[in-house]
Amino acid sequence: MNAFRWITLAALGVAVAVPFTRAVVAAEFVDPLSSPAIQSEKAVNGMFTGLASAGQRLVAVGQRGHIFYSDDNGTRWKQGEVPVSSDLVAVQFPSPTQGWAVGHDGVVLHSDNKGETWTRQLDGRQVGQIMLEHYQQQAAPDDALLADAQRMIDEGADKPFLDVWFANEKTGYVVGAFNLIFRTDDGGRTWVPLMDRTDNPGALNFYGMRAIGSDLFIVGEQGLVLKLDPTSQRFVGVPTPYSGSYFGVTGTPGAVLVYGLRGNVYRSVDHGSNWEKVELGLSSSITASTVTADGRIILVSQAGHVLISSDDGVTFTQKPQERLGPAAAAQATGSGSVVVAGAQGLRQLPFE
Template sequence: MTMFRWIALTALGVALALPFTRSVVAAEFADTLDQPAIQVEKALQGIFTGLATAGPRLVAVGQRGHIFYSDDAGGHWQQARVPVSSDLVAVYFPSHRQGWAVGHDGVVLHSSDAGQSWIRQFDGRQVGPSMLAHYQRLAAAQPSDIDLQARVVEARHMNEEGADKPFLDVWFENDRVGYIVGAFNLIFRTEDGGQTWTPWLDRTENPGALNLYALRPVGNDLFIVGEQGLVLKLDPATQRFNATSLPYKGTFFGITGKPGAVLVFGLRGTAYRSVDGGGNWSKVELGLPLSITASALTADGRILLLSQAGHVLVSNDDGASFKQQPHNGLAPVAAAQVSAAGSLVLAGAHGLRQLPLE
């Protein structure tokens, strides 16, 4: 089973065989959904898998529910108050103060103070019941719809399996409208800032229920990437995510780009670029056989790709070609952001660090 978008990365090798399990404290059988993240300074040296900007602030999320924030471009970090100790995978702020983080156990957290404190809005205990109620309602209104009947069966299975449903990425269009995606084609949408979440599994062209690793807009288009070369694009008219055609059938971990040029990247140094909104794709030769696990954009318009080992690849031509920046203390990378000060801030298996950009 393919590993979730670099989640468990204890050694950051994009290991591809970890089962989906819920962690518990063995001694007391305490559920991580019920245990707040421990406040401990040494957590800064732990595994971090997500980074976001909240205005000038940087916010990082990682293992055991740890969330840290920095107001000096990554020079110093403070730990946030978090109500769960589930592993967190991704974080996004559509505005300076409003942000969301997602992770294992179907956790969805919300912050209204730029990442200093968080509340739980949704979790894996609610995923199955939410899906079941939604698709039973739709199927009752359209009893001849075979696909909806199948969704009811699928939702029942999800409900029976429990809370171990990881969400792997989150993106919000504004403070009200957003999406979360995850394993087995999990996708939910909210229109009220996360107060309620609506299943959208029937709105993706993903019959194999492949894992969805990332979603991001490029220009006016919203894309999702996943396993087996899956690249989906939202059709605003039908409100469905339709598959685009690529010659590559390996896993994609992320999406980046600028208006007029979108890139998807993943295993073994693979990257594809489209300049027509995903209609056609061409391979970008990176000259690096390692998986690409993160990306970032600079203020002057450069596109950065980062490998699982920490190589930094820089494009000055909207992703048509990349040049490798000289090595500077290579270390595993899961997420990257360019700070307001212009330095590259990295999250990975060795904690959080800064890297100068040439």
């Protein structure tokens, strides 16, 4: 099992063991990058790990390349057409029609029709070569970066992208395992590696990326928080009081929150210079977040707890739920509900 499939499952609190022999793998392996996602109505009940809004539409991504969309706030879902069957992790739409999804095997997908059909823009078979060519062209090539690029080529398409963020329909980023970060300024037609522009000497995994107000943040392993310096165009380290993994970042223009393992959430109101812990009263990891149209911040735990803040993240109130279930992503809707994605499919929960 791919090491980074375990990352996705671990975040959901799911333990999986798959016995196999080399003979079985050799006989049955089908490259997910060469196999379109299977169309199946039952797939809507499978594992989903990413959610986004495309205007009034909701779009969910998950295992085996499955992408579903809903035009009624998550009551009914239709399946999109996807050219790969790689597990997908995250999705984002900077406009109602244009969206990007990322996942395992270094795959980056694009849709220009609100998630109904998708095309591949990048995958792990190209990542290493793009890195190698880019860093070979530098005035003073960095031997370590060249070695990393060659390793990517030699090891093949096994490194995932774990999040995506676009400022608009042209400029965006994808981030992932081992310091992977690429930028595009032409809507994904070409990609530029930025591994030389991150304060991440340990090549820690990047788990989340979001813009909060005018600041663009990346969070990851071992308390890693980076913020884009607009002048140098470098992602610089931002110290926080916690050394455990952060899974995501959220907030409002006046406050940024980073969240992760064991219910740890930290809040800053000065662009990341200082942080205070937000007490949730939970030991369960926080794995998802969303912000409502009126600015309320919603956090969702690994176990499925839903917590709501109406004061820019100073305090949170837990919303009682009849049934808890593992959660990997959340998206507020316009109908007074939040859709939660996880190992049990897609659930619509009221939060009013």
